[in-house]
Each structure stands twice: as structure tokens, then as C-alpha cells.
Amino acid sequence: EVQLVESGGGLVQPGGSLRLSCAASGFTFSSFEMNWVRQAPGKGLEWVSYIANRGSSIYYADSVRGRFTISRDNAKNSLYLQMNSLRAEDTAVYYCARRYCSSTACTHDYWGQGTLVTVSS
């Protein structure tokens, strides 16, 4: 059974840092690209970051570029998101999601349960 379990969320002051983790199981983690997606309270979904299966390609949303760093450790079946210089507008539930690609298209077929990040003084 595919499982994605996020951890590391919590309350942090503006300007602070936090590191999120996503533990993967039930599939060959190193074969899949991964994403972080967030959802502010009462709002819609927002793509945050992408990483290729071996980490060779990385992309960020404009809203987090220069402050967030995505990484992965395939030996530990884990995905990470280092978040620095946090702002109130970064307050959200953060989800990790597996990117599945067929021969014709890609989608995100499995999502974790999310971890809440609250940025407040």
C-alpha cells in the first residue's frame, strides 16, 4: 500500500525556519518525481515545489523561490522541504504528492495527510 506521511509542521515566528519531511512507503520511491503542495486555511491548492526522481531537476513556485529548498534522500525514502524566512502568508497545510507519469501524461496519484505550518508571532 502506497503511503506518504508528512511531519515537521508547527508554529513558527515570522522570519523563522522549519523543515518538513515526507516518509514514503509501499512503492519504489527513487522511481517517482515528487511535489509539495500547500493549502492556506479556507483556500485552494497551490503547487509549491517539484523534484525529479534523482533530484536532478527542481522547480519552485514564484512565491517561495529563494526561501524554500526541496530535497530528497532516496536511500531513506524521504522527501524534504526546508522553509526559511517564513511569512504569515506561508501558513498552510503542506502536502507531499507523488507524481505519476504514463506514456502520455502525468498526474498526482497519491497524497499525504498533510502537516500544518502556522507562521505567527
Added chain:
Amino acid sequence: QSALTQPPSASGSPGQSVTISCTGTRSDVGGYNYVSWYQQHPGKAPKLMIYEVSKRPSGVPDRFSGSKSGNTASLTVSGLQAEDEADYYCSSYTGSNILGVFGGGTKLTVL
């Protein structure tokens, strides 16, 4: 402002059919078959319901179907059931951004 446009709400009675639209441009919805639909119940993670415009993952009831015409994709829920009440989000790949774009979400109410 979301890149893809969805109606904020939709509703129907049990047993009826409801269609939710997702409008983009030739650069996203109209240009690729990467449209996906996600269902999200309150406090829960999104769940993939439709991918590649019209394909259903294993375990998703065939009451859920997807289609696309031009720059607009649609999700149809037939034979509405109480458990279908949730938020629905569309997503598409864009040629300029591997992250893709989401719609703003549609709250489906089963009357």
C-alpha cells in the same frame, strides 16, 4: 486569482447529475491531456478522481467522468450520493511550468 477558472459552487439532489467546468487557455487545458480532478473532503487530503482528462484510477466509481472541449474541461458526477459532497479541484500541466496550475475549487453540495 487562480490560473484555471471553476465555478465556486455546484449542487444537485441525490440521484441527479452535476457537471463542474474548468476553463483555461490553449497553454494549459486546451494544449495538453494533462487535466486531473481531485476530490477533497473537509480536513482530508485531496484524492485523485480523474486523470488524463477522462481516465479513472482504480477504485473510483464510474459515476465520475471527465471530458474536455477546447480550453474547458468538465467533471460530471452522475447518480449523486451524499458522500460526493466535497470540494473538487481541476489541475493542468502548462507548457511553461512543470508545476502546473490548479483551479480555484468548486464546492459540491448534495441537497
